[in-house]
Amino acid sequence: MSKSVTTATFEAEVLNSTKPVLVDFWAEWCGPCRAVSPIVDQIGEENADKITVVKVNVDEEPELAMKFGITGIPAFKLFENGKVVKDMVGAKPKFALEQDLADWLK
Amino acid sequence: MRNVIIIGSGPAGWTAAIYTARAGLKPLLIASSVEPGGELMKTTEVENFPGFPDGLLGPDLMMNMQAQAERFGTEVLMDDVVEVDLSGDIKIVKTGAGEAFEARAVIVSTGAAYRELGLDRERELSGHGVSWCATCDGFFFREKAIAVVGGGDSAMEEAMFLTKFGSKVYLIHRRDSFKASKTMQERVLANPKIEVVYNSEVAELHGAPNLDKIKLRNTVDGSLSDLAVEGLFIAIGSDPRVWLVENQLELTEDRFIKVDGRSSRTSIPGVFAAGDVIDATYRQAITAAGSGCVAALDAEKYLEGH
Numbered sequence: 001m002s003k004s005v006t007t008a009t010f011e012a013e014v015l016n017s018t019k020p021v022l023v024d025f026w027a028e029w030c031g032p033c034r035a036v037s038p039i040v041d042q043i044g045e046e047n048a049d050k051i052t053v054v055k056v057n058v059d060e061e062p063e064l065a066m067k068f069g070i071t072g073i074p075a076f077k078l079f080e081n082g083k084v085v086k087d088m089v090g091a092k093p094k095f096a097l098e099q100d101l102a103d104w105l106k
Numbered sequence: 107m108r109n110v111i112i113i114g115s116g117p118a119g120w121t122a123a124i125y126t127a128r129a130g131l132k133p134l135l136i137a138s139s140v141e142p143g144g145e146l147m148k149t150t151e152v153e154n155f156p157g158f159p160d161g162l163l164g165p166d167l168m169m170n171m172q173a174q175a176e177r178f179g180t181e182v183l184m185d186d187v188v189e190v191d192l193s194g195d196i197k198i199v200k201t202g203a204g205e206a207f208e209a210r211a212v213i214v215s216t217g218a219a220y221r222e223l224g225l226d227r228e229r230e231l232s233g234h235g236v237s238w239c240a241t242c243d244g245f246f247f248r249e250k251a252i253a254v255v256g257g258g259d260s261a262m263e264e265a266m267f268l269t270k271f272g273s274k275v276y277l278i279h280r281r282d283s284f285k286a287s288k289t290m291q292e293r294v295l296a297n298p299k300i301e302v303v304y305n306s307e308v309a310e311l312h313g314a315p316n317l318d319k320i321k322l323r324n325t326v327d328g329s330l331s332d333l334a335v336e337g338l339f340i341a342i343g344s345d346p347r348v349w350l351v352e353n354q355l356e357l358t359e360d361r362f363i364k365v366d367g368r369s370s371r372t373s374i375p376g377v378f379a380a381g382d383v384i385d386a387t388y389r390q391a392i393t394a395a396g397s398g399c400v401a402a403l404d405a406e407k408y409l410e411g412h
Contacts, residue, residue, distance in 0.1 A: 031143070035147075036140045069316055072242065072243040073242055075233060090232070093186050093202050
């Protein structure tokens with residue numbers, strides 16, 4: 001599984017990253033999150049030179065969920081140079097996620 | 107070449123797998139990549155599935171069914187079927203990963219997909235206040251006003267579940283009475299956190315970037331009113347998921363897969379359908395399971411004769 005980030009490590013791991021970072025907001029009790037989680041990890045592994053995938057557990061890090069206005073999970077936000085450049089909601093098959101992220105996976 | 111491929115992993119699909127596997131047909135079940143288990147994965151307590159007197163969680167029921175199907179040799183693939191060719195004696199099923207499988211029989215149990223209200227901004231606000239999954243998203247509406255739209259059992263269940271989080275739950279229904287079961291209605295009406303708004307439909311969604319208000323239209327006199335809510339949960343039923351087969355199999359007027367009488371036989375020999383994708387009336391976990399059993403027995407009989 002991809003690395004988990006917390007409120008304390010978010011700035012260093014996500015906002016200050018030199019590579020784009022895809023943040024997967026999820027929770028244990030969310031069935032669709034658990035189904036899509038390994039697919040997102042796989043996209044991260046296959047494109048490790050282009051993007052980094054990290055996880056935020058919204059149960060443990062409610063401040064981060066609130067800060068980024070999360071009201072539904074699974075939710076994915078792609079950060080580049082400290083800013084959100086792509087916003088996705090809901091569990092989708094691998095090819096659909098890759099399509100959404102095409103500009104960053106090239 | 108396989109004997110039988112089952113498309114879908116709800117109660118119909120898993121039951122078809124249990125029966126065909128026990129008959130020695132070594133079924134391949136293609137479960138979907140991100141929605142294995144189907145609708146029941148988004149529910150909480152299931153209290154009406156026989157054999158579980160204390161009830162059990164929807165996801166646990168589905169995991170039990172999968173374990174039972176695998177115990178008898180069902181092969182399970184966590185991928186999506188993207189294309190089928192059902193016309194010949196040998197059926198071809200293609201997946202999202204680009205694999206093509208051949209089988210002598212196919213059981214279609216693709217279930218139903220949640221219905222949308224059809225409003226402007228509904229998609230845009232999905233995940234920003236508009237949701238189809240209370241168990242996934244209720245958590246984000248602690249101490250907030252929430253609305254649920256619908257009048258069936260699933261709307262009642264969502265409203266009850268959401269009272270754990272919301273400061274107030276409005277239940278909006280376009281008629282003056284619910285079609286939900288009596289037990290569920292009684293629970294909803296007795297819950298002090300739930301306020302029922304009859305004869306009303308959602309006309310507009312407002313707020314940016316997140317929902318903060320909906321406009322209601324009275325279905326009797328057409329009058330409009332505002333309701334401040336941060337969450338809107340839509341539970342107005344579902345439509346059969348037929349896009350995969352709609353150009354190959356005969357459908358009913360309501361776009362369910364058409365089957366022959368009480369059987370699971372579709373308009374193409376060797377292709378069987380089961381569960382919510384053929385059921386315009388009952389749509390319960392137990393009726394879907396029964397329907398999956400019918401499809402398995404029909405497929406078994408077909409394979410014996412071929």
